[in-house]
Amino acid sequence: MIHHLQDHSPNSSLTKPTTNPIPPPIINSPMAQPSQENHPSLLPSPTAQPNPPLSPTPIHMTHPSLHQPTPPTPQSPSLPHPVTRSQHGIYKPNPRYTLDQTHHTTITKSPLPRNPLAALRDPNWKLAMDDEFNALIKNKTWDLVPRPTDVNIIRSMWIFTHKEKSDGSFERHKARLVGDGKTQQKSLYGLKQAPRAWYKRFADFVSVIGFTNSKSDNSLFIYQNGSDMAYLLLYVDDIILTASNDDLRKSLIASLSSEFAMKDLGSLNYFLGISVTRHKGDLFLSQRKYAEEIIDRAGMVSCKPSQTPVDTKPKVSAKTGNPYEDPKKYRSLAGALQYLTFTRPDISYAVQQICLHMHDPRDEHMNALKRIIRYVKGTLHLGLHLYPSSVTDLVSYTDADWGGCPDTRRSTSGYCVFLGDNLISWSSKRQPTLSRSSAEAEYRGVANVVSESCWIRNLLLELHCPVQKATLVYCDNVSAIYLSGNPVQHQRTKHIEMDINFVREKVARGEVRVHHVPSRYQIVDIFTKGLPLILFEDFRNSLRVRDPPVSTAGV
Template identity: 65%
Template sequence: RHKKKSDGSFERYKARLVGNGANQQTGVDCGATFSPVVKPATIRTVLSIAISKSWCLHQLDVKNAFLHGNLDETVYMHQPPGFRHPEHPDYVCLLKKSLYGLKQAPRAWYQRFTDYVAKMGFCHSISDHSLFIYHHGNDLAYILLYVDDIILTASSNALRDSIMSKLGSEFAMKDLGPLSYFLGISVTRHSRGLFLSQKKYAEEIVERAGMSSCKPSSTPVDTKAKLSGSSGNPYHNPTEYRSLAGALQYLTFTRPDISYAVQQVCLFMHDPKTQHMSALKRIIRYIQGTINLGLHLYPSSVNKLISYTDADWGGCPDTRRSTSGYCVYLGDNLISWSAKRQHTLSRSSAEAEYRGVANVVSESCWIRNLLLELIVLLRKLHSYIVTM
């Protein structure tokens, strides 16, 4: 496997010993396997707080993270090819630590990391279990964990260096310096704040679709016609459709402008038609023309949370269910957004709007609780209904 740099260039080769856990059964061969990862809204919230308080954002990478996990079960493994004992080729290995490929490996690593940072004085957030918070007097620090990638920010350089030293003494870690590239997202710091971009990832999607030389579109969706799942001819390659639609979902991490359009094409992943593929290609044409767009985060007040919501009424031509959307701002920074079809029918436009309000209030309450855990006190919490 090739390890690449943030610009896509080759960095180094990677190889590792992997166990075959495909036949493991949960509850028999292993216990809990679920391992939480940090939510996108949490990442944007912590980044907004850090730049507003002029804190340094640091990035760490844990080397062979899954090998640090402790196994609670008895697991045997065949001797790896090329390393068999010449006198005992039929012997098997008893694993003392978790290994890549085991179903419990992600959970074991997360539990090991959680236990250690708890000894350092961190507590994991109730709102997001992959966020760890250190608060002692005037000292404050946050750790965001996404499998083996870590973002660390602290109220002082001395506290940050102390935390990095303790983590480095327990785990094999690579100091990547100031935050610049995280989860395929380029992070650029400038005099006015941060710019989050997925340009390289967007270019890969356009190239994968074979549309590198396509004509750009000025909008991501045709607002005149609604997509239907009951008309049109089946698309000849549904796997390609699902692959591109799934790739576009991750692009919405920094591109709220395509959130609604991507939500629409994802409704038909089970049985895509040719018209659905045309709508998906329109999104890609729009991305081709707006490849440099991303998300800006500015230093601003973090004591004000404002949310906006809107909904149509019976917009789905097949089910007549409504679609609602919202966006939430922390100060001047957009930290959360969503476009989603409602689960039930609304008998009036007012009912559709109220369901949209319920969604955004739920998200706002979650963010408020998250901010309270981050020792950020809100002075204003407003929600607005957008009517057209």
């Protein structure tokens, strides 16, 4: 499916996505695997195909021997000779066996079928199966070959799902024809290569029509022809396309539709579980529906909301309390909360802490997880804002909680990066090695955010939006700031020599400048420790995690 990231103005631009938290499970087959996204595949559509779709009327094939000429039988002269519609060149399908295409948006919601035979008896599911099969044929998903000897044959199966809109209302019926993993006896190299083959085929085609593959992000393709610009972002078989003008966008969609069966979903409003709302030029990203599903899965629909996702007490030990009775449920909820951080950076630190104990969850860890869910329950309305900004400077903040882990005494470092007024990247992570001083822990954090900033600068350069000024890095540790500019190597810092030389090289080139920020204004503390309510709400607002825009409809 293809989405447009288009403004109502003639000129539109691409907002760089935030960092890549763990997304939903990756699909192992380009066109024949079940998808867990809300817009799962490149589907055939009456408006997207160059030729009319095949009629859903069953086609019966007959052996040629059944058409041998037979002796004519005497006909009564008073009876007219029967004439079929096809003899007069009429091939219009019989309405009794043809489904109207409006079933794609039918309000009637058919129950999930128990098997393919039951699905074929339902007009809605039959049309969904026709769409899936036509898409597989148009996209040349398979090649018919003689059956090899001494090989295991993977059988096929149908998967039926209901697709919903961002508000939870029913959208359409979706059928997928996939390989049955139960018939797989051993690891299959071909199945593992299917996503690569699909990506290569897509990349080869878009390169023919003028796109180049980004070196910073393999899923990003960039088009430039004079003043015409377009960006295409690919996730499995879901596409976001934005262009500098409407004519270019339509031309590119037509080119893609000529090669792939796809469905044009119009302006971007829902992508991979993320709702996108436009308001006076800015974007509001929300995962409210996904968050509600997490709360329901945890059985906490009627829970009492919490004002913060984590308390201000020291971090919980890995051996505190008794083992939790249902580790599988703990891991499932923790993984779901990880994806929620895509638009909710305010819970990044709390989620990072509970994910440290997924291998051996305890009752205390589950209590911490439930507190996050209680906080999400009370802040379902919040989301991430992206505002139009004339400022193109990169500004980053970094901090570290030295020796905060009660079990390993390793430090937790965090950072956030702003492009102009917009938060575009953030992280909360326990450092892989032990730091012998707070300056060492802080400097590792500086090195991490400088590395991320360099990647962002390279990406913006590929997008033809280069950053002209040095990246500003704010840190509240004076010693770390001193090390970034002092060319003298001290004996006590040799064990972090690589990080020091890396940052110093960027400073010497004029790409980075490290400055001091008072601890009161160090907003990245929200990624390294639990904060009091007032400070937490202040820093959360600074991250642009706010209420949705106020609608003025009907006013």
